[in-house]
Amino acid sequence: MSSAKLDPLEPQPRPSQVVKDDEPTLVSAAKAGDVSAFETLVNRYERRIFRLSQNITQNKEDAEDAMQEAFLKAYEHLGEFQGNSRFYTWLVRIAVNQALMKLRRRRPNVVSLDEEVDTGEDLIPREVEDWGPSPEERYGQTELGQILSNAVADLDPSFRIVFQLRDIEELSTEETAEALGLSVPAVKSRLLRARLKLRQKLNRHFRREANS
């Protein structure tokens, strides 16, 4: 593996740009034995797969292991990838499985994704304030990253994982449901609750009066 791929200063793609048009070409080349094509895919997605694993497991060591196992499994099973979905979606599903296994091993009583969501909860937000046009610009990138990461960490795992896949990894509702073995209505219900809870958690940082 070339050392150039290990350069931590190499620019990383923004989330919205991450699934590139050359992905099918790289996957075909990797399937045909082109090692550098697989390296490019790893390099492209490592940060996102690590963040995904970290957000699911909430444990650095488990996240590192889950990321590593996900890439190794992806390589091992590359021949089985039929191209019916994006490679990235397929990779995310593998990483989710690895991360969930870690989480369940460490906290066996916590995670049951298919549990009924408590519908008795009042969803009407209590704090309703204006945030102004670009509230996130009031914070530096590191501080903003910490605020977002803390807000996600506070969510119930079944909300957190759905939000992660749908709104951070940008999978469709159907892809999220398939990856987690949930129904589409269950994904929608968890997603709405996750979004409203996160909105509330971010409110104290982003409302107009914050920091003033």
Add this chain to the structure above:
Amino acid sequence: MKCKSLIKDLADYFDEGIDPALRTEIEEHLAKCKNCRLVVDTCKKTIEIFCNSEPAPVPTDARARLYQALEKKLRQARP
């Protein structure tokens, strides 16, 4: 439409494929209700902030371990 039912319908409103009649109903309510408008705006902003957030770099030691493991795997796979 009441505020409570609007909140329940937001799951569909934020995503594609909402029934056009329901979308109109929601938008009519939003035009009249400042609180719901603020909830919808800040919720959209929440999604946008997370969606645009940059993943932090993988810690150097974890990255080195990942590439070592991959290199071993790739070497095994070579004829």
